[in-house]
Amino acid sequence: MQEQRGTYNVKSGLAEMLKGGVIMDVTTPEQAAIAEKAGAVAVMALERVPADIRKAGGVARMADPRIVKSIQEAVSIPVMAKVRIGHFVEARVLEALEVDYIDESEVLTPADDQYHIDKWRFEVPFVCGARDLGEALRRIAEGAAMIRTKGEPGTGNVVEAVRHLRAVNSQIRHVVATPESELADLAKELRAPLDLVKQVKELGRLPVVNFSAGGVATPADAALMMQLGADGIFVGSGVFKSQNPEKTARAVVRATLHYNDPKVIAEVSEDIGEAMPGLEMATLEAKDRMQDRGI
Amino acid sequence: MKIGVLAIQGDVREHLRHTQRAGAEAVEVRLPRDLDGTDGLIIPGGESTTIGMLMEEYGLIEAIRNRARSSAYPIYGTCAGLILMAKNVIGKSPARLGLMDIDASRNAYGRQIASFEVPLPVPALGGTPFPAVFIRAPKIQRMGDGVMALASHDGEVVMAEQGPYLVSSFHPEMSEDIRIHQYFLEKVEKLARVRQ
Numbered sequence: 001m002q003e004q005r006g007t008y009n010v011k012s013g014l015a016e017m018l019k020g021g022v023i024m025d026v027t028t029p030e031q032a033a034i035a036e037k038a039g040a041v042a043v044m045a046l047e048r049v050p051a052d053i054r055k056a057g058g059v060a061r062m063a064d065p066r067i068v069k070s071i072q073e074a075v076s077i078p079v080m081a082k083v084r085i086g087h088f089v090e091a092r093v094l095e096a097l098e099v100d101y102i103d104e105s106e107v108l109t110p111a112d113d114q115y116h117i118d119k120w121r122f123e124v125p126f127v128c129g130a131r132d133l134g135e136a137l138r139r140i141a142e143g144a145a146m147i148r149t150k151g152e153p154g155t156g157n158v159v160e161a162v163r164h165l166r167a168v169n170s171q172i173r174h175v176v177a178t179p180e181s182e183l184a185d186l187a188k189e190l191r192a193p194l195d196l197v198k199q200v201k202e203l204g205r206l207p208v209v210n211f212s213a214g215g216v217a218t219p220a221d222a223a224l225m226m227q228l229g230a231d232g233i234f235v236g237s238g239v240f241k242s243q244n245p246e247k248t249a250r251a252v253v254r255a256t257l258h259y260n261d262p263k264v265i266a267e268v269s270e271d272i273g274e275a276m277p278g279l280e281m282a283t284l285e286a287k288d289r290m291q292d293r294g295i
Numbered sequence: 296m297k298i299g300v301l302a303i304q305g306d307v308r309e310h311l312r313h314t315q316r317a318g319a320e321a322v323e324v325r326l327p328r329d330l331d332g333t334d335g336l337i338i339p340g341g342e343s344t345t346i347g348m349l350m351e352e353y354g355l356i357e358a359i360r361n362r363a364r365s366s367a368y369p370i371y372g373t374c375a376g377l378i379l380m381a382k383n384v385i386g387k388s389p390a391r392l393g394l395m396d397i398d399a400s401r402n403a404y405g406r407q408i409a410s411f412e413v414p415l416p417v418p419a420l421g422g423t424p425f426p427a428v429f430i431r432a433p434k435i436q437r438m439g440d441g442v443m444a445l446a447s448h449d450g451e452v453v454m455a456e457q458g459p460y461l462v463s464s465f466h467p468e469m470s471e472d473i474r475i476h477q478y479f480l481e482k483v484e485k486l487a488r489v490r491q
């Protein structure tokens with residue numbers, strides 16, 4: 001029998017297996033081991049976490065392949081890595097390194113201000129960020145097999161993640177309530193392909209897994225995003241910029257699993273040290289906002 | 296008939312749906328008390344290290360083992376579930392149930408890039424091949440005497456059973472085909488009849 005690799009089923013399938021879990025940003029093999037030991041379902045291999053990218057300024061690019069490889073060697077859970085929006089050569093490099101998922105991410109400096117990567121051409125699956133339903137469906141149309149609703153990365157402030165997950169959910173409800181005959185018009189308004197809008201109406205949710213990312217800093221933040229309907233959580237700077245990464249990582253994983261149980265969240269939140277320092281959105285200038293990239 | 300689906304992480308929703316479509320009641324199992332009244336258990340795919348660790352922390356490993364010791368308790372483990380059912384795991388081995396006499400190796404087919412789907416002949420399900428999806432799948436490296444192979448791919452056993460236990464390295468919940476869930480439910484029913 002003929003094996004088929006890189007099918008959409010196989011690509012979106014790995015995201016399905018991560019549901020209910022936490023994916024953590026890591027920059028060293030030691031951090032990756034801490035994340036795995038805490039119960040992370042995958043790690044994102046990076047040169048700097050978003051809070052440090054913000055501080056460093058300049059152009060942020062794909063990580064050094066050596067960092068990615070050393071992290072792959074350190075853990076047995078899936079390893080993801082980021083490429084700049086539109087940078088299909090960085091993506092080929094990560095595919096050659098056999099990363100398990102590529103994040104075409106606004107956290108890095110975009111390489112193409114018009115086009116995203118044509119993700120259908122790759123065997124490795126992609127995850128992309130979105131602030132609303134139209135953006136999510138455009139990315140899926142380009143071949144993304146997983147979505148993460150964007151927050152504002154590296155801020156430790158969950159407000160943008162909440163706003164965008166609520167936006168996606170409310171737009172999905174609107175699609176579900178819209179009669180078939182008016183869907184074409186709605187698709188135009190969303191700037192999304194009609195067949196995907198139809199699929200959303202049928203399913204009552206996005207056709208792929210949707211994690212929440214950007215600004216999650218505490219166990220309660222993670223549970224909040226889960227209660228609002230996220231399938232799982234990306235934690236960027238939230239773990240390794242906290243006072244006690246081991247404890248924070250463990251607590252976020254457990255709060256994500258028991259997101260509906262305030263007693264468990266209380267228990268795991270106790271005595272875990274200070275969360276990462278946060279940033280108020282109003283202090284960010286337009287040029288500092290990563291979420292507006294590649295929409 | 297009531298089937299528990301271990302709901303720590305992974306493809307929980309899909310297994311609940313398939314079990315219901317195959318004609319049984321399906322409930323989420325997060326804590327030991329959720330096992331009460333279940334006639335069998337499905338362990339979905341996900342990350343075996345995460346699932347095993349959290350099962351152990353919340354007392355599920357002990358609770359399920361006790362249940363299995365006192366009477367035949369049917370369990371179906373898929374992908375990560377296969378690893379959690381294996382007596383031995385080669386390499387880094389997560390906390391697990393270890394109820395079935397097999398040795399498993401994790402991610403044995405390679406990283407995600409090597410994941411695949413294939414129409415898989417499963418004689419016990421009839422002539423039509425089963426649409427099997429392998430995602431960072433484990434391999435069965437050794438089977439004990441009481442273990443029976445149900446399907447093979449590329450010369451390797453990918454689905455097997457031993458008494459009340461069933462495992463597959465692939466995901467049966469990722470297509471519309473519910474025959475493997477039906478097969479498991481028949482097994483559960485047969486065992487329930489024997490107990491009576």
